[in-house]
Amino acid sequence: MAGRRSDSDARETRLAILRRAADIGSVEGLRGITIGRLATDLGMSKAGVVGQFGSKEALQLATIELASEMFREAVWAPVEDESPGLPRLLAVCRSWVAYLADPPFSGGCFLALTSMEYGAQTGQVHDDLAAVLARWRRTLLRDIRRAISDGDLPADSDPEQVVFVLESLANGTKGAQQLHGDPDVQHRCLVAMHATLGVAPPERIAQSARS
Amino acid sequence: MAGRRSDSDARETRLAILRRAADIGSVEGLRGITIGRLATDLGMSKAGVVGQFGSKEALQLATIELASEMFREAVWAPVEDESPGLPRLLAVCRSWVAYLADPPFSGGCFLALTSMEYGAQTGQVHDDLAAVLARWRRTLLRDIRRAISDGDLPADSDPEQVVFVLESLANGTKGAQQLHGDPDVQHRCLVAMHATLGVAPPERIAQSARS
DNA sequence: AGTTTTAGCAAACGATCGTTCGTCTTGTAA
DNA sequence: TTACAAGACGAACGATCGTTTGCTAAAACT
Numbered sequence: 268m269a270g271r272r273s274d275s276d277a278r279e280t281r282l283a284i285l286r287r288a289a290d291i292g293s294v295e296g297l298r299g300i301t302i303g304r305l306a307t308d309l310g311m312s313k314a315g316v317v318g319q320f321g322s323k324e325a326l327q328l329a330t331i332e333l334a335s336e337m338f339r340e341a342v343w344a345p346v347e348d349e350s351p352g353l354p355r356l357l358a359v360c361r362s363w364v365a366y367l368a369d370p371p372f373s374g375g376c377f378l379a380l381t382s383m384e385y386g387a388q389t390g391q392v393h394d395d396l397a398a399v400l401a402r403w404r405r406t407l408l409r410d411i412r413r414a415i416s417d418g419d420l421p422a423d424s425d426p427e428q429v430v431f432v433l434e435s436l437a438n439g440t441k442g443a444q445q446l447h448g449d450p451d452v453q454h455r456c457l458v459a460m461h462a463t464l465g466v467a468p469p470e471r472i473a474q475s476a477r478s
Numbered sequence: 479m480a481g482r483r484s485d486s487d488a489r490e491t492r493l494a495i496l497r498r499a500a501d502i503g504s505v506e507g508l509r510g511i512t513i514g515r516l517a518t519d520l521g522m523s524k525a526g527v528v529g530q531f532g533s534k535e536a537l538q539l540a541t542i543e544l545a546s547e548m549f550r551e552a553v554w555a556p557v558e559d560e561s562p563g564l565p566r567l568l569a570v571c572r573s574w575v576a577y578l579a580d581p582p583f584s585g586g587c588f589l590a591l592t593s594m595e596y597g598a599q600t601g602q603v604h605d606d607l608a609a610v611l612a613r614w615r616r617t618l619l620r621d622i623r624r625a626i627s628d629g630d631l632p633a634d635s636d637p638e639q640v641v642f643v644l645e646s647l648a649n650g651t652k653g654a655q656q657l658h659g660d661p662d663v664q665h666r667c668l669v670a671m672h673a674t675l676g677v678a679p680p681e682r683i684a685q686s687a688r689s
Numbered sequence: 690a691g692t693t694t695t696a697g698c699a700a701a702c703g704a705t706c707g708t709t710c711g712t713c714t715t716g717t718a719a
Numbered sequence: 720t721t722a723c724a725a726g727a728c729g730a731a732c733g734a735t736c737g738t739t740t741g742c743t744a745a746a747a748c749t
Contacts, residue, residue, distance in 0.1 A: 277726060294598045298509045302707060314709085315727045323707060374598035383594040386656030387505045387585030397657045404658065431654055431666050438653060439646020445597030446608045447615065455642050484746065488696060513737060524737085526697040534737060 281319045281329075283309060288330040289337070294374030296384045297327050297392065328395055334377040335399045341366045343406065353419035353464065356410045360433070360460040367440045368453040379441045404430055420465060432463045492530045492540075494520060499541040500548070505585030507595045508538050508603065539606055545588040546610045552577045554617065564630035564675065567621045571644070571671040578651045579664040590652045615641055631676060643674045 287308055288300050302323060306313045320326040346358035370376055382400060385393045411426040420429070440456045443449045458468045498519055499511050513534060517524045531537040557569035581587055593611060596604045618641045625631040631640070651667045654660045669679045 280726080296507060296509065296595055298507065301705085303705065312728050312730095313707085314729080317708075318725095318727070380594050380597070382653060382657055383591050384507055386591070386652060393657075397659075400653075400657050427660070427662075428666055428669065431650060431660070431663070432647070432670050434653065435646045435650020435670075436643070439642060439649050441597060442593060442611075442645065442649060443642055446593055446604075446611050448608075449638070449642070451638075452642070455639055458639065459643050459646070491696080512735085514735065523698045523700095525699080525739085528738075529695095529697065 277319070280311075280315075282333075284316055284319065284326070285330050285333040288326065289334045289377055290373050292330055292334070292374075292381060293370070293372030293377040297330070297381050298384065300327065300330065302326075324391060327392055331381065331392070331395050331399065334372070334381075337371050338366070338376070338378055338403075341371060351410055352413040352417045353410075353466075356407070356414060356464060357461070357466065359407070359410070360457060360464075363437055364440070364453045364457050364460070367437060367444070367456070375441050375445060376437075379438055400434075404434070407433060414464075429463060433460060436460055436463070488530075491522075491526075493544075495527055495530065495537070496541050496544040499537065500545045500588055501584050503541055503545070503585075504581070504583030504588040504591060508541070508592050509595065511538065511541065513537075535602060538603055542592065542603070542606050542610065545583070545592075548582050549577070549587070549589060549614075552582060562621055563624040563628045564621075564677075567618070567625060567675060568672070568677065570618070570621070571668060571675075574648055575651070575664045575668050575671075578648060578655070578667070586652050586656060587648075590649055611645075615645070618644060625675075640674060644671055647671055647674070 284305055287305055291300050291304070300323075302313050302317050305311075306316045309316070317323065317326065320329055342359065342362050345362050346355055349355040349358045367376060374380065378396070378399065381392075382396045385396055407430045408426050411420065411424075411429050414420040415422060415424050415426065436456050436459050440452050443452045443455070449455070454469075461468050495516055498516055502511050502515070511534075513524045513528050516522075517527045520527070528534065528537065531540060553570065553574050556573050557566055560566040560569045578587060585591065589607070589610065592603075593607045596607055619637050622631065622635075622637045622640050626633060626635050626637065647667050647670050651663050654663045654666070660666070665680075672679050
């Protein structure tokens with residue numbers, strides 16, 4: 268039935284697989300990603316799905332890579348050109364919260380879920396997730412250190428402490444959203460992030476229509 | 479081969495199953511809990527494992543209940559008799575961090591992992607997890623409100639905001655521990671919790687032997 | 690003492706898991 | 720024009736999934 272498509276077609280197929288995998292993973296975790304399910308959803312054969320990657324673990328790693336790029340694209344790319352230091356940090360907080368409130372995955376942040384899922388396990392999946400998060404931490408740390416040397420944060424601030432709090436708040440936002448159903452969670456998260464950075468709380472964000 | 483044991487024996491078997499299930503779940507999530515695996519680990523037959531519960535979902539719900547009790551036992555029970563309000567809140571922070579640093583599960587906090595895992599899914603498992611976390615939130619909220627009326631927290635504090643930050647920090651501790659391998663994470667978490675409660679940072683905790 | 694419950698076992702069920710195999714088809718290179 | 724490389728297919732593999740069905744045997748109740 269199907270013969271060889273052009274190379275770009277093959278890359279499109281690969282992307283379609285990974286996009287679907289990332290979406291499933293954001294809801295049910297990496298364990299919920301199944302070759303047969305991807306095949307069914309995409310109207311392909313199981314062999315066709317796994318053929319591009321060789322094994323399920325390779326597919327999982329590629330999915331992590333795509334999700335990581337989607338995160339960077341949504342959170343970092345829009346603010347990359349802001350001035351380094353506190354201004355860019357505040358911009359990151361805004362885009363980060365916006366990403367959490369309206370994520371490009373149907374289950375919420377892919378990385379938040381999968382890093383919890385594989386935090387206590389060993390193997391390449393854990394290591395790749397750790398590497399992705401470590402890279403993000405370093406990005407944040409750079410601007411935190413810059414903010415300190417600029418005098419925008421107290422000179423005795425501990426950069427590691429600041430990044431720990433910011434990451435925790437972002438993580439906690441997913442929980443408060445999905446478990447407790449808190450409708451104000453994005454504002455709450457932004458308020459807490461600003462407090463961490465010693466900045467006056469933000470204006471109330473225009474919420475989805477309510478009363 | 480095996481006949482009817484006494485009722486207390488049966489309850490012990492049930493407990494052994496749930497303990498093992500909670501431990502597996504803390505590492506690999508609720509999806510990683512498998513009837514066959516429990517049977518192998520406990521030297522039982524699959525029917526013997528599932529017989530006590532009727533179905534896998536019932537077993538999952540019972541596992542959540544046990545893990546919830548273990549959390550209460552480790553975090554709340556030791557501080558329950560402290561004086562309500564800020565003093566008990568600070569005591570909770572200490573026991574909470576201690577629980578996170580040395581959890582009764584081999585994979586870290588069971589609830590932190592599974593609530594992420596099922597946050598975006600629907601069904602009884604999600605609902606039960608949400609109920610457990612909501613109960614914990616209410617417990618914290620009670621003391622936060624008391625601390626406000628006692629004048630130990632600013633009168634214009636938002637209790638929901640405080641509990642959101644505390645929960646986020648606890649959640650983030652697991653991530654920083656398992657993904658980034660931060661050895662100072664428990665101190666970091668306690669510092670941030672104290673800051674949230676407007677209290678001077680705690681003394682440095684005696685760490686496990688290092689240098 | 691006799692009857693009823695019930696914990697647990699062995700075995701099998703169909704479904705699905707990840708993987709492998711051979712084949713067909715087609716774009717690309719020789 | 721011929722030969723090759725590669726995407727995708729259908730089909731099957733053994734393993735494991737959750738569940739069901741008798742069955743055994745001992746505790747508990749009458």
